[in-house]
Amino acid sequence: PTKSPVPIPVRVGLLSPHGDHLSSKLGTRMASEHVLVLTEAEQTFTLTEVATQPVVSALRGFSAPVTLRRPNGTPNDLYVLLSADADLFNRWEAGQILARDLILSRASGAPDETGEARFAAALGKSLADETADHAFRALVLNLPSESDLALLAPAPVDPAALRDAREALRSRVSAHLGEMLRTLHMTLQSADEFSPDGEQAGRRALRNMALDLIVALPSADATARAKGHFKGSGNMTDQMGGLSALSQIGGATFDEALAEFYAKWKEEPLVIDKWFSIQARCPAPDTLGRVLGLTAHPDFDIRNPNRLRSLVQGFSIGNPALFHDPSGAGYRFLADQILAVDGVNPSVAARLVEPLSGWARYLPGLSSLMRAELDRIANANSLSKNVTEIVTRAIGG
Numbered sequence: 001p002t003k004s005p006v007p008i009p010v011r012v013g014l015l016s017p018h019g020d021h022l023s024s025k026l027g028t029r030m031a032s033e034h035v036l037v038l039t040e041a042e043q044t045f046t047l048t049e050v051a052t053q054p055v056v057s058a059l060r061g062f063s064a065p066v067t068l069r070r071p072n073g074t075p076n077d078l079y080v081l082l083s084a085d086a087d088l089f090n091r092w093e094a095g096q097i098l099a100r101d102l103i104l105s106r107a108s109g110a111p112d113e114t115g116e117a118r119f120a121a122a123l124g125k126s127l128a129d130e131t132a133d134h135a136f137r138a139l140v141l142n143l144p145s146e147s148d149l150a151l152l153a154p155a156p157v158d159p160a161a162l163r164d165a166r167e168a169l170r171s172r173v174s175a176h177l178g179e180m181l182r183t184l185h186m187t188l189q190s191a192d193e194f195s196p197d198g199e200q201a202g203r204r205a206l207r208n209m210a211l212d213l214i215v216a217l218p219s220a221d222a223t224a225r226a227k228g229h230f231k232g233s234g235n236m237t238d239q240m241g242g243l244s245a246l247s248q249i250g251g252a253t254f255d256e257a258l259a260e261f262y263a264k265w266k267e268e269p270l271v272i273d274k275w276f277s278i279q280a281r282c283p284a285p286d287t288l289g290r291v292l293g294l295t296a297h298p299d300f301d302i303r304n305p306n307r308l309r310s311l312v313q314g315f316s317i318g319n320p321a322l323f324h325d326p327s328g329a330g331y332r333f334l335a336d337q338i339l340a341v342d343g344v345n346p347s348v349a350a351r352l353v354e355p356l357s358g359w360a361r362y363l364p365g366l367s368s369l370m371r372a373e374l375d376r377i378a379n380a381n382s383l384s385k386n387v388t389e390i391v392t393r394a395i396g397g
Helices: 075-084 090-108 113-127 136-143 148-152 157-177 176-189 198-214 220-231 236-249 249-265 269-280 287-294 305-316 327-341 346-351 366-376 385-395
Strands: 008-015 024-026 030-031 033-037 055-057
Touching: 008 075, 008 198, 024 033, 030 033, 055 075, 075 090, 075 113, 090 113, 090 136, 090 148, 090 157, 113 136, 113 157, 113 176, 136 198, 148 157, 157 176, 157 198, 176 198, 176 220, 198 220, 198 236, 220 236, 220 249, 236 249, 236 269, 249 269, 269 287, 269 305, 287 305, 287 327, 305 327, 305 346, 327 346, 327 385, 346 385, 366 385
Parallel strands: none
Antiparallel strands: 008 033, 008 055, 024 030
């Protein structure tokens, strides 16, 4: 009942407002980094001989498994950390926090265009850091997902506004870093024989991520580049990167690529799972119709959990804005799939309920439709214990 302090080591470094690394003195030790060991409920540490007003980079190297609270009014510090922090996790986390706040601000009707421009500029500095490996730079370019944003957004959640706000930030980054992204996409292309090693995997990840941002601004060049990427790929990962980019563009070019991909990989079940998933996540307005059609595809089997998750969860979790369409069609589709699979695999059916379980956090029009589908599932005949338990809990909030 009485909690006592335990030792918490906090490794800290300092940066200047321009991103230069600063030395400081703690006691008699002058260094660019210090470990501050907290042993009391409250403690103060004073670093001296600091050349300029610093930006603090704390918890470097995962020095302690704790939650860090930053003072209000410190977004300027986050821009510095994103652009120049030597600790790559701190750099990535600063980018995620900034992107999250900028997207949520725009989704709420208060866009911060100056902040978005600063974010894109800081991201460019991080991307230009040749000391960071390719895999990290691919990660730092990836914005928080719509599903994660929905968990962080204040209620009532508007999934369409979140998608629009996220796409606006992607477009801003694409416009600001366009030349750099096109250069990366060109120079990272490799004719080497495929290898799963970290270096090659990182190059592939960064090249695919660069393409993902390039197509955020529709143009003939972006379409041609995505098509060339897909056609010229010598391995499945790169081909998936091209296919994913084409899914954002849509149209006949995407459909042709889908047919080509399927013909090449149809004997590889795990790859075809990805083929189903990428269609379920497509942002085109007619995606639900496509998904419904795929439930009748010869390779779709409701008894195959991987295939079911690829298509059904690919849409309900991976495509929030369309799943939460105001018509409620996405909710009806998911409820139908839950009821259909419950007689075959109750445990998988129970896991499919998750996207409906947060119904109370959404806009009133959406939440009532979600709740109605939960009620329909709960009132179905011969419902399994697995689904009954999850649905009853969800209805209870």
